[in-house]
Amino acid sequence: MRNIWSIAKKEIKTYFSSPIAYVVIAVFLVLTGFFFYSALWWFNSQAIQMAQNPYYAQQMNINQMVYTPLFHNISIILLLMLPLLTMRLFSEEMKSGTDELLYTSPLSVSQIVLGKYLAALVVLAAMLGLSGSLSIFAFAFGNPELPQILNGYMGLFLMGAAFIATGLFFSSLTKNQVVSAILTFGALLLFWILNWAAYSASGIWKGVLNYLSIFQHFDDMTRGILDTKDLVYYLSFAFFGLFLTHSVILSRRWR
Amino acid sequence: MIEVEKLTKKYGDLVAVKDLSFKVGKGKIWGLLGPNAAGKTTTMRILTGYLPATAGKASVSGFDVFEKPNEAKKIIGYLPEVVPLYPEMTVAEYLHFVAAIKQVPAAERRPALERTIETAGLKDVRNRLIQNISRGYRQRVGIAQALIHNPDVLVLDEPTIGLDPAQIIEIRGLIKSLKGDHTIILSTHILPEVTQTCDGVAIINEGRLMASGSLEELTASFRKNVGVILKLRRGHEEALAVLRELPGVETAVRHNGELAVEWNPDKDLREVIAQLVVEKGWGLLEMRTESLDIEDLYRQIVVGGIEQ
Numbered sequence: 001m002r003n004i005w006s007i008a009k010k011e012i013k014t015y016f017s018s019p020i021a022y023v024v025i026a027v028f029l030v031l032t033g034f035f036f037y038s039a040l041w042w043f044n045s046q047a048i049q050m051a052q053n054p055y056y057a058q059q060m061n062i063n064q065m066v067y068t069p070l071f072h073n074i075s076i077i078l079l080l081m082l083p084l085l086t087m088r089l090f091s092e093e094m095k096s097g098t099d100e101l102l103y104t105s106p107l108s109v110s111q112i113v114l115g116k117y118l119a120a121l122v123v124l125a126a127m128l129g130l131s132g133s134l135s136i137f138a139f140a141f142g143n144p145e146l147p148q149i150l151n152g153y154m155g156l157f158l159m160g161a162a163f164i165a166t167g168l169f170f171s172s173l174t175k176n177q178v179v180s181a182i183l184t185f186g187a188l189l190l191f192w193i194l195n196w197a198a199y200s201a202s203g204i205w206k207g208v209l210n211y212l213s214i215f216q217h218f219d220d221m222t223r224g225i226l227d228t229k230d231l232v233y234y235l236s237f238a239f240f241g242l243f244l245t246h247s248v249i250l251s252r253r254w255r
Numbered sequence: 256m257i258e259v260e261k262l263t264k265k266y267g268d269l270v271a272v273k274d275l276s277f278k279v280g281k282g283k284i285w286g287l288l289g290p291n292a293a294g295k296t297t298t299m300r301i302l303t304g305y306l307p308a309t310a311g312k313a314s315v316s317g318f319d320v321f322e323k324p325n326e327a328k329k330i331i332g333y334l335p336e337v338v339p340l341y342p343e344m345t346v347a348e349y350l351h352f353v354a355a356i357k358q359v360p361a362a363e364r365r366p367a368l369e370r371t372i373e374t375a376g377l378k379d380v381r382n383r384l385i386q387n388i389s390r391g392y393r394q395r396v397g398i399a400q401a402l403i404h405n406p407d408v409l410v411l412d413e414p415t416i417g418l419d420p421a422q423i424i425e426i427r428g429l430i431k432s433l434k435g436d437h438t439i440i441l442s443t444h445i446l447p448e449v450t451q452t453c454d455g456v457a458i459i460n461e462g463r464l465m466a467s468g469s470l471e472e473l474t475a476s477f478r479k480n481v482g483v484i485l486k487l488r489r490g491h492e493e494a495l496a497v498l499r500e501l502p503g504v505e506t507a508v509r510h511n512g513e514l515a516v517e518w519n520p521d522k523d524l525r526e527v528i529a530q531l532v533v534e535k536g537w538g539l540l541e542m543r544t545e546s547l548d549i550e551d552l553y554r555q556i557v558v559g560g561i562e563q
């Protein structure tokens with residue numbers, strides 16, 4: 001555990017002593033803020049119109065009308081930005097030769113992998129935590145339901161954790177950071193839209209493709225529904241990514 | 256202390272190291288000498304646990320590097336050929352991180368850091384970013400990271416490569432000062448490095464061990480003749496003729512205005528020759544013994560392909 005933390009601390013320090021973390025977080029917050037603002041503005045204008053009609057005014061729901069689309073937007077931003085956060089984790093070490101220091105230290109490969117994973121999770125948590133501060137406005141001028149919002153954020157975090165594990169895997173494959181980012185992005189996007197293929201599939205494949213699609217599992221969470229099926233999906237996605245990373249590193253050294 | 260036994264490493268069909276065996280005693284500095292691509296780096300990477308071997312054994316202080324990798328790694332300090340530095344860290348931050356992953360207990364990290372900074376001469380740059388320090392200092396940081404956990408064994412891969420002559424002398428001095436407390440194995444393709452810093456040498460070429468032993472042993476075993484070099488003011492032709500006739504002399508040749516005389520190692524003709532030269536009045540300017548140094552040895556082994 002101590003070893004995992006040593007690696008994680010070093011990675012976090014690297015993120016924050018170079019522009020990477022700041023740029024990723026800043027751009028993420030600007031985009032999230034913009035989406036939040038537009039959604040809120042639209043909700044507001046709807047509310048003014050609906051105010052004429054008490055029946056429709058009852059139907060206005062800030063969670064459904066602001067947060068559900070916002071979470072979808074954030075998930076897309078994460079899909080675009082997390083590969084940029086993970087691309088350097090192993091690629092840079094391989095390129096600069098510092099992996100030789102790590103692998104000749106009394107550390108296990110799993111400790112190194114988990115340490116790096118943890119560091120990226122911390123940055124993800126910082127991104128989501130800071131974007132959560134936007135909700136102050138929603139709470140100040142409306143009455144959204146907190147558990148539903150928290151559920152959405154948890155969904156984003158779990159999804160991000162799965163994305164990061166995927167990114168870590170592709171980073172362990174290549175010395176080239178750009179290649180690592182592109183492969184991660186391509187793989188994630190493919191998993192995202194896998195349910196499209198389910199429309200034309202039949203029988204068991206329909207179910208399998210639907211189950212594998214990232215999007216399918218996220219939809220419920222944005223509505224405030226927490227299903228163990230989705231939880232298991234994200235956790236096993238992340239675990240599989242980490243397991244593959246571990247195998248790649250071990251097998252490379254045995255070649 | 257360091258034992259390598261019949262080590263073999265193949266990358267696919269390429270054999271990088273074949274049946275390599277050598278031993279380094281405690282507290283000695285041993286040089287791994289060979290041309291580029293001889294298998295020096297591969298050997299070191301296996302010894303430090305970065306690469307597994309295809310066959311054979313390697314152990315450090317009795318810990319087999321394949322069976323007890325973590326125990327072995329704890330007592331090895333390793334400077335790879337490409338110094339593994341994180342440019343965005345300061346020297347102190349970096350050494351602190353290395354101390355942590357080398358399992359130096361938290362309470363001992365601070366003193367270990369101070370000791371290492373002192374030994375490696377890094378006081379002036381301790382709080383500077385690694386990306387901003389000179390090549391010579393980076394090499395020192397590399398040696399410092401190998402020393403931070405006070406390992407019994409130091410493995411240094413080309414420790415002076417890419418440095419200017421003044422820095423090379425400094426680094427060699429630093430390495431020599433570490434002898435005794437640490438058993439050191441260093442690789443190099445620079446001959447004087449071995450004669451100046453090492454107690455013994457293992458010469459490898461194309462992944463095979465060509466010769467190994469202490470410097471004295473090796474030069475002795477490769478010397479077939481002994482001899483002297485004479486520098487005379489006059490009478491070269493006559494001297495050559497007379498010396499060739501001298502009992503015991505095998506060859507006498509003129510080379511760069513000097514005369515090189517060689518004889519069988521079971522005799523010592525130095526006194527006889529000195530007397531003769533003075534008697535004949537050839538004007539002796541200089542007389543020195545010619546020793547077959549490590550350079551000749553290396554040339555013989557690597558170029559000539561002689562196996563011991």
